[in-house]
Amino acid sequence: MNEIAAGAQAEPFVMLKTPQMPSALAVTRLMLARDLKLASRKASQLVQPLAFFAMVTTLFPLAVTPQLSQLRHIAPGVVWAAALLSSLLALEFLFRDDSQDGTLEQFALSGRSLTGLLAAKTAAHWLLTGLPLALMAPLAGVALGVPEAALPGLLASVTVGTVTLSLIGAVGAALTLGVRRAGALLSLLTLPLAIPVLIFGAHATQLAIAGRPYGAPLTLLAALAVFGITLSPLAAAAAVRINLE
Amino acid sequence: MAWTWFHRLASPPYIYRTAGRLTPWFAWPAALLIVAGLIGGLYLSPPDYQQGDGYRILYVHAPSAWLSLMVYTIMAVAGGIGLIWRMKVAHAVAASCAPIGASFTLATLITGSLWGKPMWGTYWQWDPRLTSELILFFLYLGYMGLRAAFDDVQRADRISAVLAVVGVINVPIIHYSVVWWNSLHQGPSVMYLGKPTMPPSMLVPLLMMFLGFTLFFGAVLMMRLRGEVLLRERTATWVREVVGT
Amino acid sequence: MSSYYFHSFHGFLNMGGYAAFVWPAYAVTLTVMGLNIYWAKRLMARSRHAVRRRIAVQEESRLAGEPSV
DSSP, X not given: OHHHHHTTTTSGGGTTSOOOOOOHHHHHHHHHHHHHHHHHTTHHHHHHHHHHHHHHHHHHHHHSOSOHHHHHHHHHHHHHHHHHHHHHHHTHHHHHHHHHTTXXXXXXXXXXXXXXXXXXXXXXXXXXXXXXXXXXXXXXXXXXXXXXXXXXXXXXXXXXXXXXXXXXXXXXXXXXXXXXXXXXXXXXXXXXXXXXXXXXXXXXXXXXXXXXXXXHHHHHHHHHHHHHHHHHHHHHHHHHHHHHO | OHHHHHHHHTOHHHXXXXXXXXXXXXXXXXXXXXXXXXXXXXXXXXXXXXXXXXXXXXXXXXXXXXXXXXXXHHHHHHHHHHHHHOOHXXXXXXXXXXXXXXXXXHHHHHHHHHHHHHHHSSSOOOOHHHHHHHXXXXXXXXXXXXXXXXXXXXXXXXXXXXXXHHHHHHHHHHHHHHHHHHHHTTOOOOSOOSSSSOOHHHHHHHHHHHHHHHHHHHHHHHHHHHHHHHHHTTTSSHHHHHHOO | OOOSXXXXXXXXXXXXXTHHHHHXXXXXXXXXXHHHHHHHHHHHHHHHHHHHHHHHHHHHHHHTTXXXX
């Protein structure tokens, strides 16, 4: 952590030379590696959103019908709604530990671009939560009667969609940084912004199930992700700075 | 010369006095226009050839919808100004806007539902306009909930301003995706009137209502703004003369 | 400027059969307007009260000999 926060001050005897400031790319890689390593020590918090996803998916056949032929019709909606809700759950640990032990403050004070640092954190978070969710989506699809030919389309759309969900979630988490019991508020803030992802993602899945080309909504999903990558870390950094004042 | 105007705008006592003086200039024209619009819309204008007299809900539904969007935009712009130029008064404007906009969003939803029942047969339809309006209502609730989560007024102002800016950028995206979603599933035709263009006897009262509602918002904003400014500035000395003993 | 469209006051109230929808819609809108005015007035009253309380507290501390804030 110190390497990121204070340049080369971790090794005081090097201060006689010009301190080596890591490049932005190196910082990003350091942040990614750090977050991935820290998260790997708390594997349970990674598994819980996935378990939630599986549980929610299971609820629908129980509540509606065991017939796969009928479940197929609601599969896009169920998978996407469950993915949305699971990604909300997973947001909890994006900033929690760093804000509690003061590391987030160090990042803000470090002189490096907080936007870049938060972008790296969000990327790490997606690798830890969004990507596993996307890999689980085809399993949920099979459980809901989605034909095998449609699974690649399902996988592709959820993969792209979860990127945007992580980005939107990062803004929400940054806004509610100091708020206690922020769960319901975080959902209220995040879900309306996530609706376009839901619409295009579910539609891409529907087209895939029907065997039709799903390129158009998938491209729109990708456009949303690109838009999110440009706007979200900026907004999140602004919110973090305000909350740390 | 321009800067003195800008600085005066930022001065709370000036705003307090000016808002008080401006209120009647908004309130009386608003009352006149709304009364004239009511008479014109309810009584003088002809019934629609398809919807009969049921269409007259338009005269309150459309201006309410207009307000709900306009107020959110003003709230976001005011918040942005407050963030960028650190103007307390701009944040007070944003805070004043929220309940006004939210209440008119709710009015839009209720009047839309009441219009829908005789026209479509159900109290709710997932048509693009109503759905977008519902999402807008959630955006307002999220904004107000986020504000309420902070005890420190300054932090509440700045954090909610970030949310409002993010929200206002997303509103067109959300609306577009909802329209797109609706077109896929051949939703019911929205409350368009039978004629492609409205005769003046219908258009004039409608425009009066639009203008009247807008001026009404101006009047209420002036009233709320005074209250907000007074509350926020209660520790300042200028406040004592205003309130007396 | 007379209306050719409603043949009587009862006809006006009936709104061509849509009375159950038109009048509640207008009532809701006017209620929302009224509520907005009421909330604005209530905010003003609350703010004035907060200011008066603040002045009273300051007066008390001044009379008690504490340095004025």
